[in-house]
Amino acid sequence: MIRFDQVTKAYPDGTVAVDGLDLTAPTGRTTVLVGPSGCGKTTSLRMVNRLIEPSSGTVLLDGRDTAGLDTAELRRGIGYVIQNAGLFPHRTVADNIASVPRLLGWTRRRARDRALELLELVGLPASYAGRYPAQLSGGQQQRVGVARALAADPPVMLMDEPFSAVDPVVRARLQEEFLALQREIGKTILFVTHDIAEAVTLGDRIAVLRVGGHLAQFAEPHELLTRPVDDFVADFVGRDRGYRALDFAAPAALEVREEPAVRLGATLEQARAAARDGWALVVSDENRPLGWIDVGAAAPGTAGTDPVGHGHLLLGGTTARRSGGLRELLDAALSSPSGRGAVTDDAGALTGTVTPEDVVRAITAARAEDAAAGAGRETGPGATAAGGDRNRAAAEGTA
C-alpha cells in the first residue's frame, strides 16, 4: 500500500507542483494518476521513490515513512518504468533486466536465469537476451523496461506514462498484456498517464488531478465516467464518456442471434443462399469472422460457381467478444456493413451476430440494473457497478 499523507511539493520559485495530496493506492491494485500537464502527477509518482523529496507531508510504503529509509535500498525495492523505457544502451537485454538483481548481490547465474524467465513473461523470445536496446523496436524496449522493473520481484511498481511513446496499435497490445500480467502478478501499481482512456482501461482506481497539484476526484473508473464531481473532471473525462462507460456494464441481457456464415472458398452460390438482407458473413476454417460479402454487388462478371475470395470481402466491421463490454458489442454492430455485428467467444470463433437495436436494449436493461444497485453503492463502499466485470476489449479484430 502506498499512502500520501498531506504531501506537498513546492519549489523555491514559489510554484506548487503538488498541494496537500491525500491518497491511498491499495495493495495489489492499479491506481492511476491522471490529469493535464502541470497537475503534479509525475512529481507525485517520483516522491514515492524519492527521486523528488516532498516539501512537507509523508509518503508511506506499507505503513513505513519512506523519508526514514536509505534511498538506494528503497529504490531497489520499487519497480520503475518510464516513457522511453530508459534502457541502458550499453547493456544487452538480459543484462538490462538483471540490473537490480545484480545490485542486490545475486550471482551472475541466478540474475541471468531470472532475466530469461522475465523475458518470457513479457512475451519476448529468449533469443533477444543478447541483443542491445538499439536493436529493438519501441514496443519491445518498453517490454524489456517492464521486465527490468519486475526483475527483483518488487511489491510496488511505479509506471510513468510507459505506453505513451509507442504507436496506437502497439499501445493497445501493451495495455492488454499489462492487464493480463497484472492479473497474474497482482503488484501494487501507481500508474501515471495524461490519457483518460488509458486510465479507464488500466486502473482499478483513478485519481484525477488538476493543475496546481490538487486531487479533483478519486474513484473507480465506472463512477468517474458516470458521476464526475465537477466541471473540471467532467470536461477532462471527455465527451464520449457515456460511450466509454459501457465498458463497465456487462451485457447480461443480450441475446446473440444465430448467423449462417460461409467459409472462405465457398461458392458465390452458397454465399447467396446463406445471405440475409443481401449480406453474408465469411469465416475462416477456424470459424473466425473475416468479413462481409455483399451478394448483390459481387455478381458482375462472376459465375455463381466462383469461390468467395478475400477480394470480395468488406472489412470495415469490428468483432466483439461475447464476454467483452457493451461498448465492444455496440461498436461491432455499428461498424458492420451489414448492420449485424459479429460476436465471438474468447478464442475468436464466431458465435453469432447482434444488431445495434439488440445492444441498445441490453444497455437499457443494464442501466435499470445499475440504478437498482446504485442505491447500495451510495452507502456500501464495497459495492461496485452492476455486473462490474472488468473484462474489457483490447484487441478488436476486423470482420
Next chain:
Amino acid sequence: MIALRWLSDNAGVMAEYFLAHVWLSVLPLLLGLVLALPLGWAAHHFGFLYRPLVAGSALLYTLPSLALFVLLPQVLGTRMLDPVNIVCALTVYTVALLVRVVADGLAAVPEDTVRAADAMGYTAVQRWAAVELPVAVPVIAAGLRVASVSNVSLVSLGALLGIPQLGSLFTLGFQLGYLLPIAAGIVLCLLLAWLLDGLILAAARLLTPWKRAETPA
C-alpha cells in the same frame, strides 16, 4: 648507400629514442585521463563548476609548451634535464583537452538512462562507473585520440632541453646539416601516432560492442 649505412649504424639509438618517445607520450595520456575523469565529472555534475573548469583547462592549453618545459623545473624543483618535466607538462595538456570531453561525454548520456539508474537504486558512484562512464566511452575515446596525437608531437620539443626521444633526431639532423635523421624522426613519430590511434580505436571498439549494434542489420 651512405643513408642505409647511417640508418643501420643508428638503429639502436633510434629504437631507444622511439621507446623513450612512447612512454613520454603515453604516460601523460594515462595520467591526464585519470585526472580528467573526476574533473570532468565534477564539471558535469555541479553545473556551476562547468564554466570555470572547462574555461580554466582551455586556458592551460594556451600555455606555450616551451615556456612550460622551462618553468616546470623551478615549480617542481626538478632538474632541467629530468624527463619528469615533460611528463608533467604533457599531463597538463592532456587534462586541458580531456576535461571538456569528459564533461560533454557525460552530458550526452540520455537523461532517461540516468534517471532509470537512479530509480533502480544505483548509488552515485555505481551510476558513474556502471552506466555513465561506459556510455560516454565513444566521446572520451575521440578526445583521447586527439590528445595522443598532440602528445606525440609535443614530446619532440623536449629535444630542445636535451631530453632524448625522437625529437633528438631533429636537432641532430639540424646540427649535422643532414636531412636523413630528420626524415627518420618524422616517419617514426607518424608511426607512433598511428599506432597509438589504432590502439585507442581498438580499445574503444572492445569497450562498446553495443555501438556496432546500433547500425541496423
